[in-house]
Amino acid sequence: MRSADALLEVRGLTRRFGGLLAVADLDFTVRPGEILGLIGPNGAGKSTTFNLIAGALRPDAGEIRAGGEPVAGLPPHEIARRGILRTFQHNRVFAGMSVVENVMVGAHTRFRAGLWSIVGARAGARAEEAAVRARAEELIGFVGLAEWREADVTTLSFGQGRLLEIARAMAGDPRLILLDEPAAGLAPAELDRLAALLRGIAARGIAVLLIEHDMRFLLPLAGRVVVLNFGVKIAEGSADEIRHHPAVIDAYLGDPAALVDAARAGESTHAAA
Amino acid sequence: MKPLARWLAAALVLSALAFALSSYHNDVYRKLLLWVTLALGYNFLFGVAGQVAFSHFAFYGIGAYSIVILTFQAGLPLPLAIVAGVALCVAVALAVAIPSTRLEGFYLALATLALAQLFIVVLNEGGAVTGGAGGLADYRLPAILGVRVTGPWYTVVIVLLMLGTMALLARLDRSWFGRACRAVRDSPEAAAAMGVNVARTKVIAFTLTSALAAVAGMAYAFVDNTVNPPIFGLENAFLLLFMVIIGGAGRQAGAIAGAVALYLLPFVLSPLIGHHHALVFGVLMVAAILLQPRGLIGLYDALRRRAA
Amino acid sequence: MRDLLELAVSASATGCVYALLALAYLVMIRPTGIINFAVGEWAMVGAFGAFLAVTKVELPYPVGVAAVLACMFVVGWATERIAVRPLVRAGAPLLAPILALLGMLVVFRESVALAFGPDPYPVPYPLGFGRLELGPLAGSYQSFFIIGTTLATFALAWLFFERTLAGKCFAAVAIDRRAAALVGIDRTRVAALSFAAGAVIAALAGLLVGPNVSAHYLMGVPLAIQGFTALVIGGVGRVEGALLGGLLLAFAEQLTARYAPLPPGYAQGVPLALLMLFLLVRPTGLLAERGARA
Numbered sequence: 001m002r003s004a005d006a007l008l009e010v011r012g013l014t015r016r017f018g019g020l021l022a023v024a025d026l027d028f029t030v031r032p033g034e035i036l037g038l039i040g041p042n043g044a045g046k047s048t049t050f051n052l053i054a055g056a057l058r059p060d061a062g063e064i065r066a067g068g069e070p071v072a073g074l075p076p077h078e079i080a081r082r083g084i085l086r087t088f089q090h091n092r093v094f095a096g097m098s099v100v101e102n103v104m105v106g107a108h109t110r111f112r113a114g115l116w117s118i119v120g121a122r123a124g125a126r127a128e129e130a131a132v133r134a135r136a137e138e139l140i141g142f143v144g145l146a147e148w149r150e151a152d153v154t155t156l157s158f159g160q161g162r163l164l165e166i167a168r169a170m171a172g173d174p175r176l177i178l179l180d181e182p183a184a185g186l187a188p189a190e191l192d193r194l195a196a197l198l199r200g201i202a203a204r205g206i207a208v209l210l211i212e213h214d215m216r217f218l219l220p221l222a223g224r225v226v227v228l229n230f231g232v233k234i235a236e237g238s239a240d241e242i243r244h245h246p247a248v249i250d251a252y253l254g255d256p257a258a259l260v261d262a263a264r265a266g267e268s269t270h271a272a273a
Numbered sequence: 274m275k276p277l278a279r280w281l282a283a284a285l286v287l288s289a290l291a292f293a294l295s296s297y298h299n300d301v302y303r304k305l306l307l308w309v310t311l312a313l314g315y316n317f318l319f320g321v322a323g324q325v326a327f328s329h330f331a332f333y334g335i336g337a338y339s340i341v342i343l344t345f346q347a348g349l350p351l352p353l354a355i356v357a358g359v360a361l362c363v364a365v366a367l368a369v370a371i372p373s374t375r376l377e378g379f380y381l382a383l384a385t386l387a388l389a390q391l392f393i394v395v396l397n398e399g400g401a402v403t404g405g406a407g408g409l410a411d412y413r414l415p416a417i418l419g420v421r422v423t424g425p426w427y428t429v430v431i432v433l434l435m436l437g438t439m440a441l442l443a444r445l446d447r448s449w450f451g452r453a454c455r456a457v458r459d460s461p462e463a464a465a466a467m468g469v470n471v472a473r474t475k476v477i478a479f480t481l482t483s484a485l486a487a488v489a490g491m492a493y494a495f496v497d498n499t500v501n502p503p504i505f506g507l508e509n510a511f512l513l514l515f516m517v518i519i520g521g522a523g524r525q526a527g528a529i530a531g532a533v534a535l536y537l538l539p540f541v542l543s544p545l546i547g548h549h550h551a552l553v554f555g556v557l558m559v560a561a562i563l564l565q566p567r568g569l570i571g572l573y574d575a576l577r578r579r580a581a
Numbered sequence: 582m583r584d585l586l587e588l589a590v591s592a593s594a595t596g597c598v599y600a601l602l603a604l605a606y607l608v609m610i611r612p613t614g615i616i617n618f619a620v621g622e623w624a625m626v627g628a629f630g631a632f633l634a635v636t637k638v639e640l641p642y643p644v645g646v647a648a649v650l651a652c653m654f655v656v657g658w659a660t661e662r663i664a665v666r667p668l669v670r671a672g673a674p675l676l677a678p679i680l681a682l683l684g685m686l687v688v689f690r691e692s693v694a695l696a697f698g699p700d701p702y703p704v705p706y707p708l709g710f711g712r713l714e715l716g717p718l719a720g721s722y723q724s725f726f727i728i729g730t731t732l733a734t735f736a737l738a739w740l741f742f743e744r745t746l747a748g749k750c751f752a753a754v755a756i757d758r759r760a761a762a763l764v765g766i767d768r769t770r771v772a773a774l775s776f777a778a779g780a781v782i783a784a785l786a787g788l789l790v791g792p793n794v795s796a797h798y799l800m801g802v803p804l805a806i807q808g809f810t811a812l813v814i815g816g817v818g819r820v821e822g823a824l825l826g827g828l829l830l831a832f833a834e835q836l837t838a839r840y841a842p843l844p845p846g847y848a849q850g851v852p853l854a855l856l857m858l859f860l861l862v863r864p865t866g867l868l869a870e871r872g873a874r875a
Contacts, residue, residue, distance in 0.1 A: 511687065
């Protein structure tokens with residue numbers, strides 16, 4: 001594909017930990033508004049890739065471009081400024097703030113008022129604050145947490161914390177949301193809700209890059225899938241192509257449960273189709 | 274205009290109180306107001322931004338000494354001395370804060386503890402400039418435009434300083450900046466992932482609150498008309514931390530409650546236990562952390578909930 | 582030259598006291614991650630204990646010291662139970678017990694002030710007052726006693742951490758608390774023991790330095806700062822680091838006081854300046870240790 005269409009373009013991305021090659025010469029692109037799944041067995045380099053894109057790790061080699069601009073090696077807050085926001089695998093909500101304030105932190109990069117106009121309580125600063133608060137409340141409704149809007153976040157369940165993290169990332173008006181194993185630790189009913197939510201996000205034109213272990217959750221959801229094993233891309237394609245790809249079946253042979261999951265995921269999509 | 278009216282009413286009531294008090298009680302009242310001012314600033318630094326620093330009281334001292342030295346030794350006019358003193362504190366605060374932002378948790382506390390102790394060494398060894406162990410005395414607030422502010426009127430100046438500090442910090446706390454500070458306190462990684470520049474947020478919070486402490490110190494310099502090293506020692510730096518924790522860290526009402534309670538407690542306790550009120554402070558500190566981490570203000574909330 | 586050698590003995594003795602305090606921090610930081618700033622107060626309590634047991638009650642020195650250290654073992658254990666364990670159990674952030682221990686610091690100090698008042702009390706010399714010459718080295722009996730006792734303590738600590746299973750358990754808890762729990766190491770017990778050991782080591786430092794400075798209720802915080810500085814210089818990673826840090830700090834202090842063209846008061850600033858410098862410029866040792874938890 002032409003790189004002008006790519007929201008995020010990863011070329012030759014490489015990262016070592018000591019002698020271990022965690023990610024090797026990885027290429028892929030994320031297009032606007034799509035849901036791209038990144039899967040692989042444990043230790044395949046998914047989380048490393050994620051952290052390289054989010055700025056939590058620096059690559060040893062390779063390029064990452066966001067909307068054509070090179071962003072590899074930038075610190076996390078600069079990545080966020082460029083419209084790429086993430087969630088954490090183990091929820092990292094801000095425990096000392098209400099739900100709505102948590103979401104408003106996500107809009108940090110959207111604020112234009114300087115400290116002087118805040119101290120002076122200038123009309124512009126106040127209007128901006130009110131607008132961001134209204135938008136945060138809208139997003140809390142969007143992820144289904146409206147009832148808990150003013151709640152203390154420590155009272156939320158794990159699944160609600162995950163939804164809060166998604167709302168928080170949405171508040172930054174992202175072009176791309178990075179989700180690190182969002183299905184982990186969720187009950188089946190919560191999984192359905194999460195899948196619907198992610199489709200809703202993509203429908204708003206926001207691209208979703210999803211790292212997932214749970215193929216049953218991922219395959220019906222993702223438009224395209226990139227499969228990693230030992231840091232190397234072994235396959236890329238639609239969910240159906242991936243399901244029947246010999247290299248993928250090989251990679252998951254050590255993990256029969258995952259294969260069964262993948263097969264079931266196939267059945268459920270076929271049933272739905 | 275409703276909030277403005279509330280601030281004006283507070284200023285009027287707190288100022289009026291000064292005229293009702295004797296000159297001894299005015300002195301107690303001024304120091305109480307200054308403790309509240311310091312606790313409000315320290316609450317922002319420790320309670321909101323999550324930085325444990327022991328340098329807050331040293332900056333109070335730098336402010337007090339710098340105004341005296343700049344006005345009476347360098348001969349600067351008062352307004353210029355205030356600006357120069359604040360600039361000096363900002364420079365010192367930046368010099369400490371920029372490298373310290375790499376330190377996490379209690380390591381910042383120990384670096385700033387060393388700074389605070391070093392400040393006392395410099396005061397003691399500063400010769401004629403700082404007056405050594407005896408400090409500086411025998412000076413009076415110079416007249417501004419021919420007016421000499423004295424007595425209850427000087428208390429009014431401190432009331433306005435306290436309310437100004439409170440309003441400024443309350444506005445910052447409710448803005449994106451306050452949320453960024455809390456986010457950095459609760460989870461620096463998540464804050465950075467939301468676009469918050471963690472190092473810069475920490476440096477701004479530290480420098481700003483240090484400068485506010487320095488301004489309070491400048492006001493203090495003309496309360497006793499003497500500045501000397503023991504006032505700015507470690508004891509009071511600890512007391513400030515205890516005030517904010519016992520009152521309830523992270524909330525202005527908590528900082529105010531803690532400052533008022535711990536400042537006034539010795540007056541109540543001294544007939545009973547003499548000068549050993551610090552023992553009570555220590556016990557209260559441990560009890561607050563173990564039993565009521567939200568402090569006095571959390572206790573008040575809990576009682577009100579039970580009553581309702 | 583003679584002057585320098587004399588200074589070397591006295592600086593070594595002072596450095597040994599700092600090293601013991603650094604070791605007290607270290608035995609608590611290793612398994613718990615908690616910086617217990619009350620070690621200085623424990624040293625102060627140890628010095629007062631020696632005064633009480635040996636001077637007042639007139640127990641023989643070894644018996645008196647053993648009694649004091651046994652009491653401090655209980656004090657350390659109790660401190661952990663009161664100010665640390667409930668917070669760790671409640672899942673409070675690491676800062677909470679550190680701040681609670683600051684409260685305990687004030688409680689210790691003010692309790693002693695309440696009991697003894699503001700006057701200094703003499704702490705007994707174990708070997709009496711006198712001067713020993715060992716070849717070119719010369720110094721007071723007390724200096725040599727401090728150095729000998731400290732070296733013996735460090736030898737024991739080193740053997741414990743490097744050679745015994747229990748010592749490895751301490752390290753295992755520090756490296757990965759969850760894994761330590763999985764292999765059946767009782768974390769709370771290790772934490773309590775580490776505080777008990779920390780109190781004993783700190784008290785030992787206090788009763789060793791006591792004869793030279795007298796027991797005074799305000800002696801704790803300077804010792805706490807000096808011990809922590811020694812720890813920062815030496816690094817948390819190795820037991821020998823505490824000894825090295827203590828000696829380096831004491832030599833830096835005494836050499837500047839003696840030879841640097843500074844007013845004497847500024848010599849007090851040396852450990853403070855060193856602490857800031859090391860924290861700000863070389864915090865790698867510290868931060869690597871803390872980062873290992875993540």
